Amino acid sequence: MIERGWTSSIEVFLNTEFYNKFMTKKIGGVTSDYRSSEAILSRFEFIGNADEYNKSLNYLQDVLNVQLIGTLEAKNIRRDRQNYMSYVDLSEAQKLKVEENNRLDIKLYDKFITQNNAYNLYSDAVRLKEPSKLRIKVIRKLDKYKKNKIINPIRLI
Structure with a gap:
């Protein structure tokens, strides 16, 4: 059995309008206008990258000129489960649908995450104060x- 999250199947998920352009809509508002989202994100001094979480924490500490206090705990343990579905598990048609549905989200990610070389300056070992x-x-x-x-x-x- 594949873990499906909030929908009954990947097909239902891919065909549900609510999930299309999800981040663009959340950032820019209901209109899901790319330019609105881009303008809002352009005003931020820091945008973290969940895929580079540790590096993002180190980068954030430098942006804020502080040392964060805490300990790291693995929170997304679902991805280690055998039934977790990831992008590589999708068929080619499903991958195309994901890319079509999230074209604006991908464009935002490319502009604000992929093109931001600052993450490469940081270690993957998080510096936290105990x-x-x-x-x-x-x-x-x-x-x-x-x-x-x-x-x-x-x-x-």
């Missing part, structure tokens, strides 16, 4: 509070 014991204790209490007082009540609605 959190203090007090900070860890406070974060655990906040997480517990958030779960019990905010997240769980929302789930019950």
